[in-house]
Amino acid sequence: MFGAGSQFRKFFNDPRWALALIRATVLEAAHPQVGAALIDNSTFVTHPWRRLRNTFRSVQRMFAEDERERLREAARLNRLHARIAGADGRDRPYDAMDPEVRAWVVTTLFESAVTMYRLSGQPLQQEEMERLYAECRAFLTMLGDDGGHLPADVADFWPYYDRVVAEVLENTDAMRIILFKLFDHLPVPSVLGGFPTLWAAGRSLAGPLLGAVTVASLPESFRRRTGLPELPGAQALMQGAYVTAGLTRFLPEGWIRADAIADLLTLSPDSDDPRMRTITELNKQIKRAGALIRLISPLPLPREPEPESPVQRSAEEFFGEVLDQTGDGFLDWPDLAAMARELSTRLDLDEPQETRLYNAYADWWRELQSHLDTDGDGRISRQEYAAAVPSLAGPALIKVAEVLFDATDKDGNQRIDADEYRALFRAGFHRDLTTEDGTYSRSAFINDFLSFMSGRHRTTPYDPLLTQA
Incomplete structure (x- = not known):
């Protein structure tokens, strides 16, 4: 069967x-x-x-x-x-x-x-x-x-x-x-x-x-x-x-592999996968060709704006890009459950670690609800979030970071090595990441995760975790 x-x-x-x-x-x-x-x-x-x-x-x-x-x-x-x-x-x-x-x-x-x-x-x-x-x-x-x-x-x-x-x-x-x-x-x-x-x-x-x-x-x-x-x-x-x-x-066997296509579609731009490097280089060549066409063309062509990645992110942007996982315009438990589900899938968690992560997110949801749900309708609107302190990082969010670190640290040595890092981020150590002896310390991981999840600024390794389409 x-x-x-x-x-x-x-x-x-x-x-x-x-x-x-x-x-x-x-x-x-x-x-x-x-x-x-x-x-x-x-x-x-x-x-x-x-x-x-x-x-x-x-x-x-x-x-x-x-x-x-x-x-x-x-x-x-x-x-x-x-x-x-x-x-x-x-x-x-x-x-x-x-x-x-x-x-x-x-x-x-x-x-x-x-x-x-x-x-x-x-x-x-x-x-x-x-x-x-x-x-x-x-x-x-x-x-x-x-x-x-x-x-x-x-x-x-x-x-x-x-x-x-x-x-x-x-x-x-x-x-x-x-x-x-x-x-x-x-x-x-x-x-x-x-x-x-x-x-x-x-x-x-x-x-x-x-x-x-x-x-x-x-x-x-x-x-x-x-x-x-x-x-x-x-x-x-x-x-x-x-x-x-x-x-x-009728194509030769192996020409079409669904697993390779599925992996390719979800590669993040900062991935060190060789296929991503090839695509990045192709992108550069296409942009050079476009610049040449604009130079020799008798008529001006509309120029495609360069994507901007500012370090700062507004509360509204963070709400739409990260918190509202289901896209319904509100933050409620299914959004945070979707985060826990994606992280559990990436790390291939079994019990009891999976339940610990879900419970940590559930505690964070209750904390957010108690602080931000001003009209008592059981969910948080974009306006309610923006009107509050977007950098809210209370004990429950800290607990989420600690549980996620423990789930990523498979060998329990209180440091995330290159293989453990790749399991979570699907990329090698980022060049801007400060590591000690080729590892990621517990305190550095928690600080970076809190900075990202509290909406203070964009971070290259963390953005693809929950913003990737």
């Missing part, structure tokens, strides 16, 4: 899987419980590339060769889901541990994979489809859910799928954001930060097309019921997109 011979493992380096995964995400978001959980807790709008990388890594681990790695990832996912519960705008409860909801999430992966093959002219054989379905049920079992929440075989699956589409799915806010906002406003990945104009131009064309392809691939009955618009020729465009992506299977 798992490892190199699994059907899901075949998808990882198949470019068609990108289209299928977007489609599956839209169908997930159309479920009222999933949609509400995404709106309240997810960073998929503000940090989509970070979310993509973490999701890809999780799926890889769940279908790894080593059973211990699979069980460890299943336990991590269960801990993550156990922290996500609440109610939507109509006071309907949602719970990420609901087995029926989790069964629907796995359902969208299976059905979108089957659709991916069908739309690209290579429908799965019955035996392949049954094996893929068995892997999906095994996936749920590994998470500890009863496989009975999915029908026993493929023949019974399709009536179940049609029933959920007809009776449960809705035109949720999360689904509309993915289809009509996310693609059109997709932030530039860090690795392409030097080409904002090029990215904006490409996004303006590709965003609407990707949305149209996704809408056209959704079940027709659902499109009619929810009133989703369909552009003229969208069906032909969708078919062409899947067929074209499918042609890449």
